[in-house]
Amino acid sequence: xxxxxxxxxxxxxxxxxKNPFRHFKTYGLQTCKIDxxxxxxxxxxxxxxxxxxxxxxxxxEIAYGHHRVAAAKALGLxxxxxxxxxxxxxxxxxxxIRENREQWGCIPAAIDDAVEAxxxxxxxxxxxxKKRLKQVRPDVKRVRVGAPAIAxxxxxxxxxxxxxxxxxxxxxxxxxxxxxxxxxxxxEAAKRFAQKILERSRLEKIPPDQQRKLADRIVxxxxxxxxxxxxxxxxxxxxxxxxxxEYPGYYELKLRKATTQxxxxxSTLIDFGExxxxxxxxxxxxxxxxxxxxxxxxxxxxLGRLAKAIEVAGKRLDEEPAKPLFxxxxxxxxxxD
Numbered sequence: 001x002x003x004x005x006x007x008x009x010x011x012x013x014x015x016x017x018k019n020p021f022r023h024f025k026t027y028g029l030q031t032c033k034i035d036x037x038x039x040x041x042x043x044x045x046x047x048x049x050x051x052x053x054x055x056x057x058x059x060x061e062i063a064y065g066h067h068r069v070a071a072a073k074a075l076g077l078x079x080x081x082x083x084x085x086x087x088x089x090x091x092x093x094x095x096x097i098r099e100n101r102e103q104w105g106c107i108p109a110a111i112d113d114a115v116e117a118x119x120x121x122x123x124x125x126x127x128x129x130k131k132r133l134k135q136v137r138p139d140v141k142r143v144r145v146g147a148p149a150i151a152x153x154x155x156x157x158x159x160x161x162x163x164x165x166x167x168x169x170x171x172x173x174x175x176x177x178x179x180x181x182x183x184x185x186x187x188e189a190a191k192r193f194a195q196k197i198l199e200r201s202r203l204e205k206i207p208p209d210q211q212r213k214l215a216d217r218i219v220x221x222x223x224x225x226x227x228x229x230x231x232x233x234x235x236x237x238x239x240x241x242x243x244x245x246e247y248p249g250y251y252e253l254k255l256r257k258a259t260t261q262x263x264x265x266x267s268t269l270i271d272f273g274e275x276x277x278x279x280x281x282x283x284x285x286x287x288x289x290x291x292x293x294x295x296x297x298x299x300x301x302x303l304g305r306l307a308k309a310i311e312v313a314g315k316r317l318d319e320e321p322a323k324p325l326f327x328x329x330x331x332x333x334x335x336x337d
Contacts, residue, residue, distance in 0.1 A: 008048055009060075010079040016052070016069055017061045021093045021121075025178070026168075027113035029070050037071035046072060046080055051095060053087040060084065063092050064099035093117055097154050108167060108190040109182040111156065115164040118153045119145055128153075163187050170194055175201065180211035189224035196233055206237060265306075 018024070050065035060082055062069065072080045087095070097114040122129040122145045129149045147165060151158040167190060170176040176194045184190040193215065200206055206214075217232050218224065 007084050008081050009084050011052075011060050011082045012079050013069065013073050013077065015059050016080070016082070017055070017059045018066060019061060019063055019092055019096050021089070021117045022066065022096055023113050023116050026116055027107075027109040027182075029067060033067045034071045034074060037068055038074055041068075041071055041075060046077070048081040048083065050080065051083045051085060051087070053092065054084055061092070063087060063095035090121075093121060101155055106186045107182075108164070108184060108187055111160060111164050111187070112168055112182075114154050115150055115156070115161055116168060118150045119165075122149055122153060160187065163191060167194065170198075177208035177211040180208065180215040183212070183215035183219055184224070185219070186224070189218075189229075192224065192226055192229050193218065196229055200233065200237055210236070269303075 046068075050062055050068060052060045052062040052065075054060055062082065065082075069080060097118060101110075101114060129145050147158045147161040150156075150165075151161045154161065156164075167176075167181060171178045171181065176197050180197075181190055181194060184193050197206060197211060214232060214236050217236065218229055221228060221232060
């Protein structure tokens with residue numbers, strides 16, 4: 001294989017151009033990364049590890065290192081060393097994808113940037129797509145630029161590419177705000193966030209600015225499990241019941257609300273179960289509170305009606321008779337909240 005010509009040149013920052021295959025709308029410059037690189041440059045100087053190619057107009061297109069160039073500009077530097085090589089479009093694209101994968105590979109925005117660049121290339125070059133597909137499925141006849149071909153080109157796992165394509169589709173269709181989604185630190189968090197946005201949007205569309213506030217709050221909390229994200233949504237976007245009972249999800253939301261309210265009621269009932277053992281001003285003993293007979297009668301009547309209602313609802317949900325209510329009074333399981 002012929003060795004590529006290379007030279008290290010101090011290039012004026014004004015003469016540096018971005019990789020033409022980098023999608024900055026998808027994966028913009030990250031302020032935190034620029035700040036980290038600024039501190040690194042102050043301590044160790046500028047490393048000679050950015051690669052680029054010289055254009056006919058004298059400008060230099062870099063394959064990667066956009067954050068480093070931005071950090072150099074922020075520090076007031078005039079030039080930055082760049083390794084100049086003869087690079088084809090394919091090499092420029094692949095070097096950018098490799099950098100994304102190795103340096104920022106878990107960040108959804110970086111993954112989507114690489115996947116989008118690979119997809120655009122393979123869709124315009126069906127022979128290359130067919131070659132990649134044959135590496136996975138030797139008997140392939142119909143060329144389709146999907147996750148298998150893109151995964152072979154980028155080096156990402158097929159499942160990672162599939163999730164990326166789903167995100168890009170949701171963003172393109174306007175279902176999820178790009179900036180909000182890319183605040184999530186990893187793919188699982190982005191998946192849960194997007195699912196929750198789509199679920200709530202069945203009732204009422206959440207505006208982009210509200211989605212960004214939700215994302216900021218989730219990042220601030222620093223917990224990205226399904227229940228944690230749900231709690232943030234409940235804080236910012238309370239569940240709203242649709243008026244139409246035929247609306248998809250009507251009874252799902254109604255049941256979730258009933259579960260939450262029921263668990264609160266059970267906690268109250270448990271407190272009454274402990275009535276005779278409450279602490280008094282002189283220690284543990286019988287409570288001194290005098291509860292009126294009408295209040296007690298109303299309470300017992302409510303319990304009977306509640307038991308009957310739960311029995312009927314249980315039969316409808318499970319098509320099996322519900323177990324007798326309040327056989328054992330235990331702390332309720334709130335996992336369904």
